[in-house]
Amino acid sequence: MRDALAAGSNAPGYPLTAGNPHLRAAITAWFAATCGADLPGLGVLPTIGSKELVGWLPTLLGIGPGDTVVIPEIGYPTYEVGVTLAGARAVRSDSLTALGPERVRLVWINSPSNPTGRVLPAAHLRKVVDWARERGAIVASDECYLPLGWEAEPVSVLAPEVRGDSYTGILAVHSLSKRSNLAGYRGGFLGGDPAIVSEILAVRKHAGMIVPEPVQDAMTAALGDEQHVTEQRARYADRRERLRAALTAAGFRVEHSEAGLYLWSTRDEDCWETVGWLAERGILVAPGAFYGPAGVKHVRVALTASDARVDEAVRRLS
Numbered sequence: 001m002r003d004a005l006a007a008g009s010n011a012p013g014y015p016l017t018a019g020n021p022h023l024r025a026a027i028t029a030w031f032a033a034t035c036g037a038d039l040p041g042l043g044v045l046p047t048i049g050s051k052e053l054v055g056w057l058p059t060l061l062g063i064g065p066g067d068t069v070v071i072p073e074i075g076y077p078t079y080e081v082g083v084t085l086a087g088a089r090a091v092r093s094d095s096l097t098a099l100g101p102e103r104v105r106l107v108w109i110n111s112p113s114n115p116t117g118r119v120l121p122a123a124h125l126r127k128v129v130d131w132a133r134e135r136g137a138i139v140a141s142d143e144c145y146l147p148l149g150w151e152a153e154p155v156s157v158l159a160p161e162v163r164g165d166s167y168t169g170i171l172a173v174h175s176l177s178k179r180s181n182l183a184g185y186r187g188g189f190l191g192g193d194p195a196i197v198s199e200i201l202a203v204r205k206h207a208g209m210i211v212p213e214p215v216q217d218a219m220t221a222a223l224g225d226e227q228h229v230t231e232q233r234a235r236y237a238d239r240r241e242r243l244r245a246a247l248t249a250a251g252f253r254v255e256h257s258e259a260g261l262y263l264w265s266t267r268d269e270d271c272w273e274t275v276g277w278l279a280e281r282g283i284l285v286a287p288g289a290f291y292g293p294a295g296v297k298h299v300r301v302a303l304t305a306s307d308a309r310v311d312e313a314v315r316r317l318s
């Protein structure tokens with residue numbers, strides 16, 4: 001990836017917002033191989049990391065005041081930020097049947113979830129897609145942790161059992177930050193309904209949301225290789241086992257967490273108490289309250305520290 005970045009550094013011209021042909025082919029092939037998106041006509045687009053897309057998708061789709069967007073009950077804070085930037089209303093809900101008659105324009109889902117690590121089964125995803133299609137809403141599925149399943153096999157919204165025989169009304173949002181440890185490069189991408197993707201592309205072109213050419217080349221290299229993903233997965237799996245055992249021995253209960261980069265942990269007390277108890281031991285975790293009111297009794301423990309820091313955390317927990 002670094003070699004591809006360096007080799008692409010003589011890039012004085014403007015890059016293509018849609019992605020250069022090599023990157024577009026790499027994204028398309030990856031979606032087919034990893035997500036089951038093997039129908040022809042998949043719309044694809046690179047993004048400047050996926051946070052940028054999460055933060056601006058409602059605006060890019062023309063969603064605004066008077067519109068409703070459904071976001072996960074406990075979720076990555078940028079979903080709500082994006083809805084707020086667009087001037088629309090965010091409704092936190094994991095159950096669409098609980099919603100009233102209001103017109104929903106967009107539904108965000110996130111499986112595997114940040115912060116809970118919960119994986120939504122294909123049947124659940126299918127219900128969300130059917131519900132949205134009946135109402136003309138768009139489903140945006142943030143799947144940046146898809147390659148990191150531990151005790152469950154995460155399914156993409158683009159898989160045949162979820163999307164049926166078309167990509168109508170669905171977008172899958174991905175990132176190389178997690179899969180390839182490439183957060184510093186800002187490499188994300190999306191795939192889905194070609195009509196929606198081309199609308200998003202049209203706006204992004206004029207808004208200047210363009211992935212730099214050398215980063216496009218590094219992304220192409222990353223998507224063409226699975227070995228580094230397997231190696232990095234093994235490191236995370238090992239940290240996860242050690243941290244989970246240490247947390248459990250220290251009286252925590254770890255819930256969900258069957259995939260992704262976090263252990264969603266609780267001692268059945270207010271999250272700030274837990275954050276304080278861990279901070280006294282020099283261990284930094286995220287309070288569940290950051291992710292929504294339903295998270296107030298949990299903390300999010302990340303697997304992203306180095307092996308040496310994880311060893312030290314395990315020692316301090318014991």
Ligand SMILES: Cc1ncc(COP(=O)(O)O)c(C=O)c1O
Pocket residue numbers: 048049050051052054076110113114142144174175176177183187188
């Ligand atoms: C659920 C989720 N979506 C999107 C992102 C954004 O990642 P990036 O902008 O690095 O692709 C993150 C990062 O933590 C995340 O947890």
